Amino acid sequence: MTALLNHFRFAALPAEAEAFRAEVKEFLRTSMPDSAPDVRARSWMGFSAEFSCEMAKRGWVGMTLPREYGGANLDAFSRFVLVEELLIAGAPVSAHWIADRQSGPLILKYGTEAQRRFYLPKICAAEAFFCIGMSEPNSGSDLASVGTRATRTEKGWRLTGRKIWTTNAPRCQYMIALVRTSGTPEDRQRGLSQFIVDLSLPGVTVRPIRDLAGDAHFSEVFFDDVELSDDALIGQEGGGWEQVTAELAFERSGPERLYSSIVLLDHWIACLRRSGNAAAHAATIGRFATHLATLRNMSVTVTSQLVKGASPVVEAALVKDIGTEFEQTLPAVIEAAISADPQEIVDADLYRTVAYVSQVAPTYSLRGGTREILRGMIARGLGLR
Numbered sequence: 001m002t003a004l005l006n007h008f009r010f011a012a013l014p015a016e017a018e019a020f021r022a023e024v025k026e027f028l029r030t031s032m033p034d035s036a037p038d039v040r041a042r043s044w045m046g047f048s049a050e051f052s053c054e055m056a057k058r059g060w061v062g063m064t065l066p067r068e069y070g071g072a073n074l075d076a077f078s079r080f081v082l083v084e085e086l087l088i089a090g091a092p093v094s095a096h097w098i099a100d101r102q103s104g105p106l107i108l109k110y111g112t113e114a115q116r117r118f119y120l121p122k123i124c125a126a127e128a129f130f131c132i133g134m135s136e137p138n139s140g141s142d143l144a145s146v147g148t149r150a151t152r153t154e155k156g157w158r159l160t161g162r163k164i165w166t167t168n169a170p171r172c173q174y175m176i177a178l179v180r181t182s183g184t185p186e187d188r189q190r191g192l193s194q195f196i197v198d199l200s201l202p203g204v205t206v207r208p209i210r211d212l213a214g215d216a217h218f219s220e221v222f223f224d225d226v227e228l229s230d231d232a233l234i235g236q237e238g239g240g241w242e243q244v245t246a247e248l249a250f251e252r253s254g255p256e257r258l259y260s261s262i263v264l265l266d267h268w269i270a271c272l273r274r275s276g277n278a279a280a281h282a283a284t285i286g287r288f289a290t291h292l293a294t295l296r297n298m299s300v301t302v303t304s305q306l307v308k309g310a311s312p313v314v315e316a317a318l319v320k321d322i323g324t325e326f327e328q329t330l331p332a333v334i335e336a337a338i339s340a341d342p343q344e345i346v347d348a349d350l351y352r353t354v355a356y357v358s359q360v361a362p363t364y365s366l367r368g369g370t371r372e373i374l375r376g377m378i379a380r381g382l383g384l385r
Contacts, residue, residue, distance in 0.1 A: 083104025133177030
């Protein structure tokens with residue numbers, strides 16, 4: 001426990017990152033679409049290729065990638081500030097989200113030079129959007145049990161199987177898929193590899209899944225004898241588990257795991273101020289602020305480890321687990337406050353926003369690894385398993 005806690009020594013954002021914040025705020029003031037709170041609450045899922053292109057023009061997509069590949073060569077602290085401001089504002093980030101956060105860094109670290117030259121400039125220009133091919137039907141959160149298989153052929157690989165809960169698959173050009181290249185699902189982590197799949201290839205079928213809120217962000221993707229070239233493989237054959245673990249550290253470590261419900265909180269507080277009832281909920285608001293400040297400090301600390309070149313897998317899992325709990329508590333508490341005195345606040349936007357966030361909040365502890373999986377990782381990191 002002491003060793004893990006030592007990794008959460010306080011780390012502050014450097015002055016240059018904080019100075020960058022003003023530039024981001026000004027961009028959002030002038031470039032962000034004017035939207036209602038329930039629309040901005042969809043920030044994670046808000047898809048706008050046009051908005052992503054505007055960000056790319058400023059070098060803010062793939063911003064941590066080297067300049068030689070189209071990036072801005074900025075550090076993870078700058079990305080932290082950018083993501084934090086985007087989510088607080090409720091900006092539609094979903095189009096470039098995965099490629100910027102995971103796919104680009106993964107290709108940079110494990111890809112061939114040809115892959116870097118081909119994909120990274122497209123990511124940085126917001127010309128190529130990526131989705132994640134990890135989860136499968138009947139596998140739950142047991143990622144090591146994937147059965148989608150790539151088999152060697154004379155020309156490359158033949159891909160067969162399916163993936164599910166794939167965000168934005170109908171709108172993306174590429175998927176990075178974790179598949180089995182040897183052995184059976186019983187072999188667990190052994191025999192897994194990652195491939196870049198062009199979703200326009202023959203044999204790829206994408207079927208959207210409509211969720212409880214009426215949106216269709218998720219999809220099921222089928223691979224029916226999809227022919228892949230040799231250069232579709234990322235890294236070493238059989239090295240997929242190590243690679244996907246590193247990828248998930250990118251996914252779990254940032255402010256993404258703190259602000260999913262923040263538009264709702266901001267709008268609720270604004271409504272309380274207009275009605276003159278903020279003081280009645282001061283204790284609740286104070287608890288939220290204290291909890292968020294602590295989580296944010298933890299997230300900044302994990303970011304500082306990424307800047308140093310570390311791979312803080314367990315630390316990221318801890319931040320994600322606690323951050324998810326905070327994100328799910330917000331709508332539950334606000335919904336209860338509204339129900340306790342429905343006449344206190346008459347604001348249709350608030351009702352729509354809390355309804356949406358309450359409907360999607362259960363997914364927060366599924367995406368990026370379920371609570372049970374994360375706590376197993378944390379237990380191993382503490383030497384308890």
